Amino acid sequence: MRYVKELLLGLSLILLVACSQTENEAGADKSDVGVDDLTDVQIMLDWYPNAVHTYLYVAQEKGYFAEEGLDVEIIFPANPTDPINLAATGDVTFGITYQPDIITAQQSGIPVEVVAPVVRSPLNHIIYFDETIETPADLEGKKVGYPGIPVNEVLLETMVTDAGGDSDQVELVDVGFELGSSLITERVDAVIGAYINHEVPVLKHEGYDVQYFNPVDFGVPSFHELVIVTNETMMEEDPSTVEAFNRAIVKGFNDMKENPEESLDILFMHEDQENFPLIREVEEEGLEILLSKMESDEEAFSTQNEDVWEETVKWLSDTGFLEE
Numbered sequence: 001m002r003y004v005k006e007l008l009l010g011l012s013l014i015l016l017v018a019c020s021q022t023e024n025e026a027g028a029d030k031s032d033v034g035v036d037d038l039t040d041v042q043i044m045l046d047w048y049p050n051a052v053h054t055y056l057y058v059a060q061e062k063g064y065f066a067e068e069g070l071d072v073e074i075i076f077p078a079n080p081t082d083p084i085n086l087a088a089t090g091d092v093t094f095g096i097t098y099q100p101d102i103i104t105a106q107q108s109g110i111p112v113e114v115v116a117p118v119v120r121s122p123l124n125h126i127i128y129f130d131e132t133i134e135t136p137a138d139l140e141g142k143k144v145g146y147p148g149i150p151v152n153e154v155l156l157e158t159m160v161t162d163a164g165g166d167s168d169q170v171e172l173v174d175v176g177f178e179l180g181s182s183l184i185t186e187r188v189d190a191v192i193g194a195y196i197n198h199e200v201p202v203l204k205h206e207g208y209d210v211q212y213f214n215p216v217d218f219g220v221p222s223f224h225e226l227v228i229v230t231n232e233t234m235m236e237e238d239p240s241t242v243e244a245f246n247r248a249i250v251k252g253f254n255d256m257k258e259n260p261e262e263s264l265d266i267l268f269m270h271e272d273q274e275n276f277p278l279i280r281e282v283e284e285e286g287l288e289i290l291l292s293k294m295e296s297d298e299e300a301f302s303t304q305n306e307d308v309w310e311e312t313v314k315w316l317s318d319t320g321f322l323e324e
Helices: 002-036 051-061 082-089 099-107 150-162 179-184 199-205 232-237 239-258 260-269 280-294 306-318
Strands: 039-044 070-075 094-097 112-119 124-128 143-146 171-174 190-195 211-213 226-231
Touching: 039 082, 039 239, 051 070, 051 239, 051 260, 051 280, 070 239, 082 094, 082 099, 082 112, 082 226, 099 112, 099 226, 099 306, 112 232, 112 239, 112 280, 124 150, 124 179, 124 199, 143 150, 143 179, 150 190, 179 190, 179 199, 190 199, 199 280, 226 232, 232 239, 239 260, 239 280, 260 280
Parallel strands: 039 070, 039 094, 143 171, 143 190
Antiparallel strands: 094 226, 112 226, 124 190, 124 211
16 A cells, blocks of 8 residues: 555656646747747837837837737937838838828828827927017017928917917028027027927026927917828738737836836936937936826827817918918
């Protein structure tokens, strides 16, 4: 009897070890297959990494993309038109661009489709130092710098006109992307094309008393500043990848919202120190501003609102920015 018990115990141990080895091997095989089966996608940023892209890096570092079966490469543009153009041709899977640019691209027959809004209201503000400027109408007879992007002309015209001024009496000066420095050197009296989440915190950090006008307070609809796009073929033939990507960025955003300091730590791991070094104080203020613009009480992050598109199209049409 003792021999039988020992034999049965020995067999039990052998079976237990064998089962354990089988489970470990299965787990290892499953892990390997999971890595191999990830779908490769790329997203091209609108600019170098900064606070507005934090949710992407969080989704990447926390494994939210991998959980959705995606291996995501985050890349930078060589010029501002690359994200929409390369997404349209399929050279990149996704691109981050601007709502007015999407509307004009679609009007021109460029096959881009919207995946998700990122920033739901304008970041582009008129900023200035001159305390005598109280409304956009006070820009009459003054120089306003802008980065040469046509939609800024429409923004300025709308804001000045809505405030009761004559936009023809405002001198626009193309200063490229030297927006902050053109103000500091007094080359211009104000600038448009500057972002409230970047240029404003940077100038404050440098000790300047910055004033600004929000476009939505002066006749401009609350258009989406940044939107993720893909191409029509991707949307039609592989909607599951688009949906998986969207689910992952929502997870990244929610994590960023709940853990802003940790999320910025992740962002700083990916900063481009050579071309666009980040300042912690600036990015902290920028992220705080962005959180209120990336979602609202009525609209969750990444959700779409048809009314916003209709209002933006009407505004661009009424101003003559759109041909139709």
